[in-house]
Amino acid sequence: MQTKTAKVLANEVVASGVYKLVARVPEPFEIPQVGQFLTIRIGEGIAPLLRRPFAYSNFDSSNGTLELIYEKRGNATSLLSSYQANDSIDILGPLGKGFTMPANGTLPVLLAGGVGIGPMLFLYQELVNHGFKPILIVGARSAERLPRELFPKATILYTDDGSIGGKGTVLDGLISLKSRSLLNHPLLYLCGPHVMMRVVYLWSKSNLSKASVQVSLEQTMGCAVGACMGCVVKIHHQKGFARVCCEGPVFDGDLINWE
Amino acid sequence: MQTKTAKVLANEVVASGVYKLVARVPEPFEIPQVGQFLTIRIGEGIAPLLRRPFAYSNFDSSNGTLELIYEKRGNATSLLSSYQANDSIDILGPLGKGFTMPANGTLPVLLAGGVGIGPMLFLYQELVNHGFKPILIVGARSAERLPRELFPKATILYTDDGSIGGKGTVLDGLISLKSRSLLNHPLLYLCGPHVMMRVVYLWSKSNLSKASVQVSLEQTMGCAVGACMGCVVKIHHQKGFARVCCEGPVFDGDLINWE
């Protein structure tokens, strides 16, 4: 992890309310693992005050170019969307624990909801580079929220309103895969809203034999380096909680207390 | 007084650290008197929180175009300097009491220090329009702080370092006028740093017979409409204080307790 002043190369709308930011990190830079994140100090004022976390959606280690996909949600992300090429951004990363690569011969199935798409695109690419044939299922409220140009061709789409792809959620996508009996010892990777991950995890545990599930969680962060105990999630372990920023954001789904 | 969303037409550097902002106020607009001011909500956040006051340096009542000249001092004025043509600004004005026009035959002498220049240029123009032949003396730290392109030709300049015009302050300018015996029953108009106005006022009272002096004061403002009692100045009157925002900003120099 390191603090760096990166230079924005592009910051563009890729779907309704969704942006892709591309920035160059000066040397010497650390290369993020897939599933890791960085934090950005957005603006220089006191509101927003805290740095905001975003997952890497790509990283070109030949020249230190990072990409992230983010949704305009509140104050900070609105302000971030006003950054332009050549602006500087103050970043801190790479942070946290990323995804574990599958064992050879496993079928990786990636399920992304909303802006959970960012790290999943990065993971998809990495898996392909390692010779896997991952399946990517992406869900969103409706077609215009999906940055489809960024998706691999074979991406399976689901929307709540059926405006593109299947009508339903990524779970429906997973279920239909099962009916095509693709899934033996599958390795599921989930990133998206908490309730989506919860539903998919619980379903897969009771419906897929020996599924193993990696989830990438979100939690409000203070320090993002493990110091403040602010970003915890409940786990099945006597200590009760784990810190998303440094023990995650990627966890084995079995560890999480999904209550 | 009214709140309006004005449209920035231009916002340009006119001297080192000094800017001129031009904005169009939509109809129906109130026409400011010379010496009145407006307040601007700069940014939309909580810091800067308060609106900031600026004097009109011009107003074109044919189309509602206002001008102001401002100096980059702190947070708010830095942020203001980043506004660009077509941006909106939230203004409240015209506010306060402006200058009183001189009686016919009087010689108006205008002394401006620093960004006190804004209202003085407006006043100069207005006096010329009314057939007066005002004298304008402008002082600054050094040449590069003076937006000279905006000045009438006959403007008398003084700088602390002598980099342009006379070396010294506007008081030296006034003194040299006296030696040219221009001054009988002069009407002095002052706008600039408090200490400059104090010195000129005190000198003129003891050196110019029957000088009358109008001063335009600055004070930190809360409401700018007379409600909060925040912007007061000490006066020679039993009530002790007067509010700069509504009883001023222009006062008869005799009323002010210059201590």
Add this chain to the structure above:
Amino acid sequence: MAKTFDLRVKIGSLTLSNPVGVASGTFGYGSEYEQLIPVDQIGAIYTKAVTLEPRSGNEIPRIVETPGGLLNSIGLANVGSREFALSKYPFLKGLKCSVIVNLAGSYEDDYVKTLDYLEEHAALDGYEINVSCPNVKCGGMAIGTDPSMVQKLTERLRTRTQKPLIVKLSPNVTDIAAIAMAAQDGGADAVSCINTVVGMLIDTKSKRPILPMSTGGLSGPAIFPIALAAVWKVSRAISIPVIGMGGITEPDHAIQFLLAGADAIQTGTINFVDPLMSLKVLEGIRAFMDKEGLTRVADFHQFLPRS
């Protein structure tokens, strides 16, 4: 299909037309804002503090910005009760909205005398008893931090007016609920909270406190969470109405106060920034009630019951 909402709020014998007021010291005597906002639509105007005698207030500067806040040291500058009756009362009396006079003094007797004078010469809709001003040497906060003094003062004022008595609480105490209970026990019709928080800034150039009395009163966005916690606690300790304020800059903040237990709110510092904000807040409250199917202000309290 416009629904009808009952936005009225009862404070003792008084009914405010809606829960949104403008806070004392931030709206003068009303007339200053006449050109900027349709004053009559506001639920209540709380006047600048009125003291028996005129006060010129503290030395300058009196106002300075802090990170997300405003620090003031006005020192209860006001025209005094006689001048108030002569020059401010006529305008205020003519307004359709409720007008509450904010009452201040140095000693208990001052409050009593001022109230008596106003009852006789400038009777408006009620009194907000300012025992929480941090910017005067005696009186103000000195009274407001002591439950027994608050109770005694309230009791004395109670015997002298039928009009609503609202005690304005200071946040600069260990237990604001105890002060609120003392006000209730003394016969107050409501409490309002909070007044400003004691704060300070130093000018590192002159190496002196910026404000003439060193400390001042902090208001504005910075104190919103502090004010909300105060209203929450106070609402759970007493049964009379609570009027919430402190740092409101948008309708959502006002709604938070109402959910926390307030029956009404006041916008303060934000009036300086956006003179129309009180009515925007009112509009936002109405929109929230519409969306959530609430019909009366009391409905806000169903989610987090006051007791």
Add this chain to the structure above:
Amino acid sequence: MAKTFDLRVKIGSLTLSNPVGVASGTFGYGSEYEQLIPVDQIGAIYTKAVTLEPRSGNEIPRIVETPGGLLNSIGLANVGSREFALSKYPFLKGLKCSVIVNLAGSYEDDYVKTLDYLEEHAALDGYEINVSCPNVKCGGMAIGTDPSMVQKLTERLRTRTQKPLIVKLSPNVTDIAAIAMAAQDGGADAVSCINTVVGMLIDTKSKRPILPMSTGGLSGPAIFPIALAAVWKVSRAISIPVIGMGGITEPDHAIQFLLAGADAIQTGTINFVDPLMSLKVLEGIRAFMDKEGLTRVADFHQFLPRS
């Protein structure tokens, strides 16, 4: 012609190399920030609170942003004294900078037992006694708002260690100077102030308090003027050193604390935003001393004498 400054600060028997520390709860146990800042150059690290037994802390969410501030409800989540001695102590012991352990508990006895345990198994440079945490049901602020409890606790701890005892004060009191005097009377070597201010936010969508215990502790820029006023008052009431903190985001704020009477300062929330700020603050203090011709930290107190 680089001048030499004596930046050292004495707290009881301990000498800090410079006046800038990092506040408890915002810097973990030091190692978390090792890659981001040369930790050894900081004047003092104040650890996350240590309690006798491990605590998992409060439910989530634990952190939420407010206007210009941060509201937290960590609930003293920490590994407990045994694990602290095993896994945190070795790293901390190896540091060249001073390390002060922030001590917390529910009852007086907890503090005593924890101190005894640490004295024996994980002796560092001193203790900051946290009697001001607003996020736990008992202990914490309940002790810190009562002068007699503060004095008694300090006295008991005083008999058990020679190391510096720093009592951390809560701003949520009527008279913070009285608490500071109680700490001094109990034998404290210094006080630090302020801990967080009680605050609250409500989610108007769910209509529930955002934090699980309803209220939390407010820190960050919003509270700076409140903290400065507290340090100012406390410095004028006691003669032992005062360590100032609350809302520092830039060197100028730290300089204001020193001018107000503080002998040292701590950066807190800002460490999350800019992990290097503590050292930037130190650099700013040095530059100010250079410009103003100050040579020792005590020179800051000549402008506004403490008494």
